[in-house]
Amino acid sequence: MPRNLALIDCNNFYASCERVFNPALEGKPLVVLSNNDGCVVARSQEVKDLGIKMGVPWFQIEGLAKRHGIIAFSSNYALYADMSNRVMAILATFSPSQEVYSIDECFLDLAGFERRGFTRYGQEMRSAIKRWVGLPVCVGIAPTKTLAKLVNHVAKKRSQFEGVCNFNELGAGEIDALMGELPVGEVWGVGSRYAARLQQLGIQTVRDLRQASPKAMRQQFSVVMERTVEELNGESCLDLEEMAPAKKQIMSSRSFGRPVIALDELAESVASYMSRAAEKLRRQHSLAGAVQVYIRTNPFKERDPQYSQGMILPLAEPTDDTRQLVSAAITVLRRLYKPGFAYAKTGVMLTEIIAANQRAHTLFDDVAGMARNKNLMLAVDSINQAYGRGTIRLAAEGLNQPWKMRAGRRSPAFTTCLSDVVVAHAI
Amino acid sequence: MSSCFHAGGRPALRGAPFTLDEPLSVVPLPGIPILATPVPAGFPSPADDHAEGRIDLNEHLIAHKEATFFVRVAGESMVGFGIHHGDLLVVDRSIDAADRSVVIAVVDGDFTVKQLCRIPEGVLLRSGSATHSDIFVGEEQTLTVWGVVRWSIHQVWSCPETSR
Numbered sequence: 009m010p011r012n013l014a015l016i017d018c019n020n021f022y023a024s025c026e027r028v029f030n031p032a033l034e035g036k037p038l039v040v041l042s043n044n045d046g047c048v049v050a051r052s053q054e055v056k057d058l059g060i061k062m063g064v065p066w067f068q069i070e071g072l073a074k075r076h077g078i079i080a081f082s083s084n085y086a087l088y089a090d091m092s093n094r095v096m097a098i099l100a101t102f103s104p105s106q107e108v109y110s111i112d113e114c115f116l117d118l119a120g121f122e123r124r125g126f127t128r129y130g131q132e133m134r135s136a137i138k139r140w141v142g143l144p145v146c147v148g149i150a151p152t153k154t155l156a157k158l159v160n161h162v163a164k165k166r167s168q169f170e171g172v173c174n175f176n177e178l179g180a181g182e183i184d185a186l187m188g189e190l191p192v193g194e195v196w197g198v199g200s201r202y203a204a205r206l207q208q209l210g211i212q213t214v215r216d217l218r219q220a221s222p223k224a225m226r227q228q229f230s231v232v233m234e235r236t237v238e239e240l241n242g243e244s245c246l247d248l249e250e251m252a253p254a255k256k257q258i259m260s261s262r263s264f265g266r267p268v269i270a271l272d273e274l275a276e277s278v279a280s281y282m283s284r285a286a287e288k289l290r291r292q293h294s295l296a297g298a299v300q301v302y303i304r305t306n307p308f309k310e311r312d313p314q315y316s317q318g319m320i321l322p323l324a325e326p327t328d329d330t331r332q333l334v335s336a337a338i339t340v341l342r343r344l345y346k347p348g349f350a351y352a353k354t355g356v357m358l359t360e361i362i363a364a365n366q367r368a369h370t371l372f373d374d375v376a377g378m379a380r381n382k383n384l385m386l387a388v389d390s391i392n393q394a395y396g397r398g399t400i401r402l403a404a405e406g407l408n409q410p411w412k413m414r415a416g417r418r419s420p421a422f423t424t425c426l427s428d429v430v431v432a433h434a435i
Numbered sequence: 436m437s438s439c440f441h442a443g444g445r446p447a448l449r450g451a452p453f454t455l456d457e458p459l460s461v462v463p464l465p466g467i468p469i470l471a472t473p474v475p476a477g478f479p480s481p482a483d484d485h486a487e488g489r490i491d492l493n494e495h496l497i498a499h500k501e502a503t504f505f506v507r508v509a510g511e512s513m514v515g516f517g518i519h520h521g522d523l524l525v526v527d528r529s530i531d532a533a534d535r536s537v538v539i540a541v542v543d544g545d546f547t548v549k550q551l552c553r554i555p556e557g558v559l560l561r562s563g564s565a566t567h568s569d570i571f572v573g574e575e576q577t578l579t580v581w582g583v584v585r586w587s588i589h590q591v592w593s594c595p596e597t598s599r
Contacts, residue, residue: 031541031544031545031546031579031581032544032545034544094501094502097501098501098502139502139528139529140499140501140502140528140529141501141502141528142528142581422504423504423505426505426523429504429505429506429507429523430504430505430506430507430546431506431507431508431509431546432506432507432508432509432524432539432546432547432548433509433510433545433546433547433548434508434509434510434511434512434513434518434520434547434548434562434567435509435510435512435547435567
């Protein structure tokens with residue numbers, strides 16, 4: 009009896025989220041841009057049909073966009089994160105074992121849910137998500153994760169499957185024909201880099217890879233490629249990873265909206281990213297033992313003087329206190345900073361992360377002081393959660409934040425900020 | 436050394452009738468280890484056994500939290516249904532719009548709040564005010580119902596400073 013693993017993936021997730029709250033966008037070509045409105049990171053079907061590729065810089069297609077009336081949005085991560093959480097919570101009601109794989113896709117193990125047939129179950133998932141949150145999704149069902157990914161892609165591209173492709177219901181000939189038409193780069197984990205090397209070996213299609221010898225693939229590539237071949241043959245090697253492990257490193261970095269020269273402004277950005285990272289650290293109930301900071305100029309401006317440097321500072325005691333982490337980060341920044349450069353980006357990273365309850369108590373712990381600090385951070389986090397990010401923040405983060413990234417085309421935070429909710433006309 | 440000491444190095448009073456919300460600040464004495472955790476003491480509250488969760492409006496107003504969205508009303512056409520300009524609607528997308536449900540409908544790409552009435556010729560989107568017109572949707576036209584309005588939250592009192 010083969011396993012029945014489902015991969016559920018939202019179609020054009022960011023673009024679809026924008027449409028839920030702006031029905032006038034239905035049927036219109038639209039794109040979502042990356043940080044600082046740099047590149048295209050999501051495209052509606054209409055834009056894909058125009059041949060616009062993922063990742064192209066926005067300035068390159070602005071002319072084309074004007075001609076075709078393409079509407080562009082800045083990334084609205086607050087909205088996408090909330091919609092993602094809703095989707096994942098709905099899907100969790102379809103199976104107790106779920107692996108949230110990314111912001112817009114998750115695996116479910118459907119073992120035990122055969123009653124009405126797995127394909128029909130997949131259709132129920134689709135209509136629940138469409139109805140409850142307004143997002144279109146496709147479902148791939150197969151005995152392995154690699155095949156589930158593959159048939160999910162098939163479900164998206166081929167309308168005859170009506171959004172659900174169940175590998176276990178396909179005939180052997182059908183599978184062979186399907187795999188013969190798909191380029192090998194479509195396989196999960198192969199990607200464009202390995203695809204080129206595989207093609208040199210005469211492996212062009214998914215079918216070719218499926219027929220390759222796992223041992224040979226291991227010798228030529230790695231154990232990962234061996235497993236991929238086995239998974240393509242229906243042998244399940246990869247299990248669902250249901251518990252997201254606590255992160256060992258927490259990173260926060262952004263490019264600036266404009267070049268930054270002054271140390272003060274760099275310090276504001278570092279303080280602000282560190283506050284975000286500290287918030288994430290507390291959310292996973294961890295402490296950080298070291299702080300890393302890096303700064304760099306814009307490598308694409310080849311004529312400008314270039315500088316890029318990072319440094320790590322171990323802390324005397326692991327902590328999750330924003331004030332201590334920010335002050336450590338600014339100490340590092342002062343060491344790194346060199347005047348006379350136009351900086352494009354700073355970033356911070358928390359490392360040496362341990363669970364808060366693993367911290368070794370020392371003889372001279374200031375217990376009362378630590379309890380006060382903990383309460384202060386709790387208060388800060390709950391205020392920011394209730395009233396929006398950055399409502400209460402360190403003065404070191406700056407008030408106006410002139411370096412902040414551009415997001416001039418961002419839609420309102422429809423679901424996470426009360427003053428931004430959708431308006432319905434009663435006229 | 437396993438004995439437990441409080442500030443000043445005196446032994447903790449066993450069963451003493453006081454409670455500590457916060458740990459006492461402890462002054463380490465040279466050579467004497469201090470167990471820096473509060474000692475539970477005092478009488479339990481007689482109400483402890485009867486404690487229940489306080490009323491939480493989220494639980495009562497939101498039946499399906501993944502499918503619930505908030506929508507702000509602009510305009511007075513629904514006053515007949517007790518829905519006023521500026522009210523906050525609790526909209527559930529997971530339930531079926533029945534005849535005479537108040538719904539958020541999409542009309543010409545815009546969100547509109549109306550009462551959905553099934554009539555033999557199709558659907559009538561009724562407004563709740565004599566001065567505002569109804570919208571007729573024929574059987575051949577498509578009507579998108581975005582969600583069903585479950586509650587309207589109307590602010591009655593506002594702080595004089597903020598309302599100005």
